[in-house]
Amino acid sequence: xxxxxxxxxxxxxVYLPRYASLLRTRTSVPFIRSSTTRDxxxxxxxxxxxxxxxxxxxxxxxxxxREEKLKFMDRHGIDVSVVSTANPWLDFLSASQAQIxxxxxxxxxxxxxxxxxxxxxxxxxxxxxxxxxxxVPDITTASLLHAVDQISxxxxxxxxxxxxxxxxxxLDDEALDPVWAAIEKAGLVVFIHPHYGVDGKSWGDxxxxxxxxxxxxxxxxxTIATTRLILSGVLDRFPLxxxxxxxxxxxxxxxxxxxxxxxxxxxxxxxRLKHDARYYLGKLYLDAVAYGPEELGFVSDVIxxxxxxxxxxxxTGSLTRSLGSQQMLFGTDHPFFPPLYxxxxxxxxxxxxxxxxxxxxxxxxxxxGVRGGNAITLFNLTK
Amino acid sequence: xxxxxxxxxxxxxVYLPRYASLLRTRTSVPFIRSSTTRDxxxxxxxxxxxxxxxxxxxxxxxxxxREEKLKFMDRHGIDVSVVSTANPWLDFLSASQAQIxxxxxxxxxxxxxxxxxxxxxxxxxxxxxxxxxxxVPDITTASLLHAVDQISxxxxxxxxxxxxxxxxxxLDDEALDPVWAAIEKAGLVVFIHPHYGVDGKSWGDxxxxxxxxxxxxxxxxxTIATTRLILSGVLDRFPLxxxxxxxxxxxxxxxxxxxxxxxxxxxxxxxRLKHDARYYLGKLYLDAVAYGPEELGFVSDVIxxxxxxxxxxxxTGSLTRSLGSQQMLFGTDHPFFPPLYxxxxxxxxxxxxxxxxxxxxxxxxxxxGVRGGNAITLFNLTK
Numbered sequence: 104x105x106x107x108x109x110x111x112x113x114x115x116x117v118y119l120p121r122y123a124s125l126l127r128t129r130t131s132v133p134f135i136r137s138s139t140t141r142d143x144x145x146x147x148x149x150x151x152x153x154x155x156x157x158x159x160x161x162x163x164x165x166x167x168x169r170e171e172k173l174k175f176m177d178r179h180g181i182d183v184s185v186v187s188t189a190n191p192w193l194d195f196l197s198a199s200q201a202q203i204x205x206x207x208x209x210x211x212x213x214x215x216x217x218x219x220x221x222x223x224x225x226x227x228x229x230x231x232x233x234x235x236x237x238x239v240p241d242i243t244t245a246s247l248l249h250a251v252d253q254i255s256x257x258x259x260x261x262x263x264x265x266x267x268x269x270x271x272x273x274l275d276d277e278a279l280d281p282v283w284a285a286i287e288k289a290g291l292v293v294f295i296h297p298h299y300g301v302d303g304k305s306w307g308d309x310x311x312x313x314x315x316x317x318x319x320x321x322x323x324x325x326t327i328a329t330t331r332l333i334l335s336g337v338l339d340r341f342p343l344x345x346x347x348x349x350x351x352x353x354x355x356x357x358x359x360x361x362x363x364x365x366x367x368x369x370x371x372x373x374x375r376l377k378h379d380a381r382y383y384l385g386k387l388y389l390d391a392v393a394y395g396p397e398e399l400g401f402v403s404d405v406i407x408x409x410x411x412x413x414x415x416x417x418x419t420g421s422l423t424r425s426l427g428s429q430q431m432l433f434g435t436d437h438p439f440f441p442p443l444y445x446x447x448x449x450x451x452x453x454x455x456x457x458x459x460x461x462x463x464x465x466x467x468x469x470x471x472g473v474r475g476g477n478a479i480t481l482f483n484l485t486k
Numbered sequence: 487x488x489x490x491x492x493x494x495x496x497x498x499x500v501y502l503p504r505y506a507s508l509l510r511t512r513t514s515v516p517f518i519r520s521s522t523t524r525d526x527x528x529x530x531x532x533x534x535x536x537x538x539x540x541x542x543x544x545x546x547x548x549x550x551x552r553e554e555k556l557k558f559m560d561r562h563g564i565d566v567s568v569v570s571t572a573n574p575w576l577d578f579l580s581a582s583q584a585q586i587x588x589x590x591x592x593x594x595x596x597x598x599x600x601x602x603x604x605x606x607x608x609x610x611x612x613x614x615x616x617x618x619x620x621x622v623p624d625i626t627t628a629s630l631l632h633a634v635d636q637i638s639x640x641x642x643x644x645x646x647x648x649x650x651x652x653x654x655x656x657l658d659d660e661a662l663d664p665v666w667a668a669i670e671k672a673g674l675v676v677f678i679h680p681h682y683g684v685d686g687k688s689w690g691d692x693x694x695x696x697x698x699x700x701x702x703x704x705x706x707x708x709t710i711a712t713t714r715l716i717l718s719g720v721l722d723r724f725p726l727x728x729x730x731x732x733x734x735x736x737x738x739x740x741x742x743x744x745x746x747x748x749x750x751x752x753x754x755x756x757x758r759l760k761h762d763a764r765y766y767l768g769k770l771y772l773d774a775v776a777y778g779p780e781e782l783g784f785v786s787d788v789i790x791x792x793x794x795x796x797x798x799x800x801x802t803g804s805l806t807r808s809l810g811s812q813q814m815l816f817g818t819d820h821p822f823f824p825p826l827y828x829x830x831x832x833x834x835x836x837x838x839x840x841x842x843x844x845x846x847x848x849x850x851x852x853x854x855g856v857r858g859g860n861a862i863t864l865f866n867l868t869k
Contacts, residue, residue: 157754273690302685305710307656311717312754318745319713322737323706327688330702334694350744354705354737360778360841361733362701364834368823371540371695381778395743395764397791401784408780421846440751451747458743463804 108471109182109222111478113294114349114390114434115172116189119211123167125204133191135162151191154303156313165438169215173229175437179452182222182475185482186212187233187264189439190298194239194266201237202246209234209253209260216259227484233264233294236282240271247282255289261482262292262347267299267328274328275335283341292388292481296349297324322353329355329387330362338386339377345481346386347432351393356405359384363412378414385409388481390434391473394454396461399473403427403465424462428469432478433459491854492565492605494861496677497732497773497817498555499572502594506550508587516574518545534574537686539696548821552598556612558820562835565605565858568865569595570616570647572822573681577622577649584620585629592617592636592643599642610867616647616677619665623654630665638672644865645675645730650682650711657711658718666724675771675864679732680707705736712738712770713745721769722760728864729769730815734776739788742767746795761797768792771864773817774856777837779844782856786810786848807845811852815861816842 118126126135126149133151136159140146149166150159165171166189176184188208193201212232219230234254236247247270254260263286269276274295286293300320325348332338332346348355355362363380366372384405391399406427410418433455440451459465459473468476479485501509509518509532516534519542523529532549533542548554549572559567571591576584595615602613617637619630630653637643646669652659657678669676683703708731715721715729731738738745746763749755767788774782789810793801816838823834842848842856851859862868 157752275690275692301688301706305684305707307658307714309658309714309718310754311714312752314717314745314748314752314755315710315713318741318748319706319710319737322741322744323684323702324688326737327698327702330698331690331692331694334697335692351740354702354709354740357734357737357740357776357781357784358701358705360776360781360837361705362697364777364823364837365697365701368826368834369540369695369697370826371693372697373826393740393743394747397784397787398740398743401740401780401787404780404784408778440747443751443753443756450750454743454747 109225109475109479110180111183111185111433111475111484112176112181112435112437113185113347113432113478114392115184115186115437116439117172117186117215118166118189119208119215120167121207121211122188122204133195151298152316156310156316160313165441169219169230172437173219176229179435179448181435183227183229183231183478183484185231185233185261185478186215187294187296188212188235190266190296192235192264192266193237194268194298196239198237198239198241198246201239201242205235205237205250206253209250209257213257213259228259230259231482231484232260233262233292234260236263236265238265238268238270242270244278244281248285251282251285251289251291255291261484262294264294264296267295267297267324273331275331275337277335280340283337283344287341287344290345292345292347294347294349295325295328297321297353300324322350325349325353326355326358333376333380333383334372336376338383342386345388347388347390349390349392351391351398351402351431352384352387352389356384356402359405379412381405382409382412382414388430388432391431391459392434392436392455394458396458396463399431399458400424400462400464403431403462406430424464425466425469428465428473429477431473432481433474492608492858492862493563494566494568494816494858494867495559495564495818495820496568496730496815496861497775498567498569498820499822500555500569500598501549501572502591502598503550504590504594505571505587516578534681535699539693539699543696548824552602552613555820556602559612562818562831564818566610566612566614566861566867568614568616568644568861569598570677570679571595571618573649573679575618575647575649576620577651577681579622581620581622581624581629584622584625588618588620588633589636592633592640596640596642611642613642614865614867615643616645616675617643619646619648621648621651621653625653627661627664631668634665634668634672634674638674645677647677647679650678650680650707656714658714658720660718663723666720666727670724670727673728675728675730677730677732678708678711680704680736683707705733708732708736709738709741716759716763716766717755719759721766725769728771730771730773732773732775734774734781734785734814735767735770735772739767739785742788762795764788765792765795765797771813771815774814774842775817775819775838777834777841779841779846782814782841783807783845783847786814786845789813807847808849808852811848811856812860814856815864816857
């Protein structure tokens with residue numbers, strides 16, 4: 104089947120025009136600011152982080168214009184993108200604003216996808232999407248369930264993206280249980296993505312641009328959120344929930360045996376979970392946005408070995424990383440990480456493609472799976 | 487040579503009696519508190535973290551008594567331990583107090599080691615040590631250099647342990663350059679160890695005992711400190727500095743290609759360093775305290791591949807993880823992570839030994855190196 108060879112980007116963002124317009128009306132984070140550069144050109148800069156380094160980053164049509172997304176895809180050979188609103192989503196809005204905007208943006212994204220071209224010779228669109236829930240304090244459960252229902256009825260939205268704050272207390276808040284139940288029942292994929300990092304005091308007082316919050320803060324936040332989900336029993340209570348973690352799960356794979364050991368040695372949690380912590384990593388999907396073949400191979404090892412850690416299992420011995428590759432999916436993080444100097448293809452994209460190609464122990468079909476086949480299965484893109 | 491087969495524990499802590507006495511006089515973190523358990527027994531509990539979960543942890547002679555350390559070593563077949571004061575070291579003291587106590591504790595630790603038994607049939611002691619510097623705000627550079635000098639003249643101290651705060655501004659503070667220079671010249675190994683983790687707000691409001699700060703906060707802190715060292719150019723300026731990172735470098739190996747990419751894409755730092763960020767991981771020594779064979783194998787991959795990332799190198803292709811194993815060293819984290827229920831051997835130790843034994847791609851001599859041979863070389867324990 105032709106679809107086995109498609110390149111599918113599942114980590115690619117947009118600020119839809121309606122959202123970008125809102126950011127332009129604001130004067131505090133998150134916002135878009137117009138200014139004039141030294142050579143007299145006008146420029147827009149995006150500020151989304153508290154204490155944003157370097158005065159924010161320059162933004163342009165690649166952040167909101169669908170034609171730019173399609174051009175980027177063409178230039179990199181990407182057949183299909185599963186697009187998500189970029190952080191910080193609706194986190195900064197009141198409950199009533201978030202509820203309205205979630206509904207509008209979900210409809211906008213459906214339109215963005217449904218009117219996109221077909222992949223030549225294959226009866227699928229070039230664009231699919233992750234919807235948004237109005238996950239903010241004071242939102243009602245009914246509103247959240249309504250949004251899940253909306254997304255599940257929009258044919259080109261195949262999941263939803265969320266940050267790590269939930270409705271204010273994090274994703275381990277039991278108030279979210281009805282939401283997890285509804286998402287699980289609807290079969291939507293939940294893309295968990297960072298925004299806040301960790302306390303900026305950790306970064307010290309040197310100017311290192313965006314490096315520390317992006318390279319470390321982002322993956323730390325995803326790691327914390329997922330660990331809290333595991334510890335809260337969400338993955339025990341909703342075993343069919345399909346969670347997709349940004350940036351290959353952050354640091355969770357490398358810290359997973361340490362996590363298991365810390366749980367085993369702490370009287371507060373030692374008897375709480377159904378399985379060893381490492382079991383739960385096998386329940387997850389992870390993007391392949393880690394920029395190196397050793398990282399990707401290791402992540403696939405960690406997914407594969409999870410089978411050994413199911414309580415009561417008789418599985419022992421070596422489980423190949425080929426098995427683990429089936430839960431990993433190519434992504435670009437576009438339009439973030441543009442090259443510093445204009446180039447035909449983006450280094451950030453090329454590096455991730457090369458990394459997939461160079462993983463020791465992945466066969467050709469494993470690599471094709473990570474490049475697109477796994478996404479086609481996970482998001483049911485075959486029709 | 488017999489020494490190739492020794493088991494050497496390089497991550498093992500003590501609160502020397504003088505230090506434990508100080509903690510007993512205190513009433514705020516860090517301190518040791520006496521209390522009476524429900525069944526009428528008296529108990530001492532150690533509180534070292536701000537907002538310490540679970541009312542601290544029970545402590546006893548294994549934290550300060552040398553005979554307990556030797557018994558633990560015997561029970562686990564550990565021939566030699568390179569012992570370090572546990573966190574938070576001298577961080578909470580004034581400059582004058584820290585200066586005096588560092589000097590006294592360095593002498594105490596020399597005595598602790600020099601009067602320890604010999605390893606049977608081998609002319610080395612069973613105990614060696616990492617000394618302490620009075621790394622606190624307002625300390626003079628002269629005092630720090632004096633402490634480096636003291637340690638380098640105490641024959642059984644072969645390195646020093648430090649936290650991540652430096653003299654208040656972190657390890658990337660250029661005020662530490664003379665200290666790095668002196669340490670490099672003296673050939674002392676610097677054991678970088680976490681204590682503070684990251685902001686406790688990240689952990690949410692559920693009671694998960696010590697799991698989140700220990701499983702995640704500790705490795706995050708080490709990762710941040712080492713990344714800041716790399717970004718500050720310390721590893722470019724002091725290329726012979728031998729840094730040993732706790733807990734297999736935390737999350738740094740898994741995030742190292744992301745770090746390299748973030749540096750490449752940020753105008754503030756893109757041209758700052760001599761090499762790709764991944765090169766510097768090959769300059770480091772990492773303990774093998776990661777509790778899983780996949781983690782250890784991956785860490786050794788990341789060390790091995792670093793050769794490819796030296797600016798101007800012609801090295802390409804596959805570098806085996808066997809090569810990387812030479813910079814990894816067995817550790818136990820004793821007396822932390824005691825088993826919840828009394829057992830002859832400690833699970834935390836057995837897991838780390840089994841992990842070393844099960845790494846795919848490490849030969850017998852690689853494993854012997856990680857278990858002890860590498861430590862014998864690094865700390866020059868052969869005479």
